[in-house]
Amino acid sequence: MTGAEQTDERPPDAEALAFLTRPGLTRLWTAARTRLERNGLRPAGTIRLEHLDAQEREALSLLLARPVTGPTATIRLPDLDTRLRSSAVGRGLSSTLEELGPPLTDRRAARDAATAERTRLWSTVQTELEATSLPAQPWTARWLEEIRRGGTLARQDPRTATTVITQAVQTLATLFPATDPRLTPASWGRGELATRATGSAHGLDDGTLLSRLVLRGIALARGVEFPADAPARRALWRMASVTPDEVSSTVLAYGLRPTGGTWREAALRERADHHMETHLTLRELRTLTLNMPPGTRVHVCENPRVVEAAADADRTAPLVCTSGSATTVVLTLLDALATAGCAFAYHGDFDWPGIALANRVMQRYAAEPWRMRAADYEYLATRAQVNGTPSIALTGPSAEALWDTELAPAMDVLGIALHEEAALDLLLEDLG
Secondary structure (H helix, E strand, O other), X not given: OOOOOOOOOOOOOHHHHHHHOOHHHHHHHHHHXXXXXXXXXXXXXXXXXXXXOHHHHHHHXXXXXXXXXXOOXXXXXXXXXXXXXXXXXXXXXXXXXXXXXXXXXXXXXXXXXXXXXXXXXXXXXXHHHHOOOHHHOOOHHHHHHHHHHHOOOOOOOHHHHHHHHHHHHHHHHHHOOOOOOOOOOOOXXXXXHHHHHHOOOOOOOOOOHHHHHHXXXXXXXXXXXXXXXXXXXXXXXXXXXXXXXXXXXEEEEEOOOOOOOOXXXXXXXXXXXXXXXXXXXXXXXXXXXXXXXXXXXXXXXXXXXXXXXXXXXXXXXXXXXOOXXXXXXXXXXXXXXXXXXXXXEEOOOEOHHHHHHHHHHHHHHOOEEOOOOHHXXXXXXXXXXXXXXXXXXXXXXXXXXXXXXXXXXXXXXHOEEEOHXXXXXXXXXXXX
């Protein structure tokens, strides 16, 4: 590979490119790329290639214009850069690697830029803090340190990180305007507070980075542990006089007859007597006294159609519907009924998500399977086939039914999904 020196702007000809891409040079380019990206894209230092095979020795000999005969070769990157420029390639090492692809990354510059961004971020945070009463509060320094150590904020893009931490500072300053965190702040609705901080009523919804940062600050200010679940998060919001949304999510119930003496319990009993379903909010559940008659057996279903059919048929057994997934409000009701000493029986869809949900409910409440065994599935599948009911194929990853080891294999064999409505007549018999 000889020829007059060319500029880096001229692409190598087809013959030179074919030579550069031969397999015997693959390890050289990989090692050179790694070294250049660490060096700020400067061809400096050496690389060492070991355990060279015959193909690699031949390719290196041709490229370097010197014999490489041993199993090891040490190559100075400045010499390689000069050799490439003076050969038919006509460009330096950095340009050659760019031509071979992928593009080079200046990792040193990237690290320096990331460091500069982090410095700007924390400088912005400090400026925002100094404009509030938060620096005078003893928990603020620990809050910032935990955020730094956690690294979640630093992994965001710079604009997002700056926006979120600024909003977190402003929100906490709103909640704790005085230097003594024991003083009761003004009351806020969470949506109202979120709108003030972010412009969106959903800015402090569960799962957002902003809500996690603000809750961590509240926990430190109040001297409690960071909440591990949704009920604990709501309780922590209330400790800062923030009212979470407790009315938009509901649980569908039917036939509940609590023995409490307030109008709330009386209303539930009256609705049960008139065979009317009830949608209960978290707010209502906080005020209800769900003392049930001794030995009450509560049936739990997955689909609202079961509740509707039970009401139409004037069934009397208590029934709670998960509506496809046991959300916080569903679990709150079931927890209250469990505390009152109720026993549970569960039925859901015979599909893999249905089995997973059944596992969750049965484990949490020691619920009995309600027509949810392998024999029930096989009977319903056979009946659907005899009746000519179109079948629904099982999809997704399988799940073992913890209450019946034979159920999942039976479902795998038949490959049919059966929704709860397929067993509706049988379920209504049990609810009489």
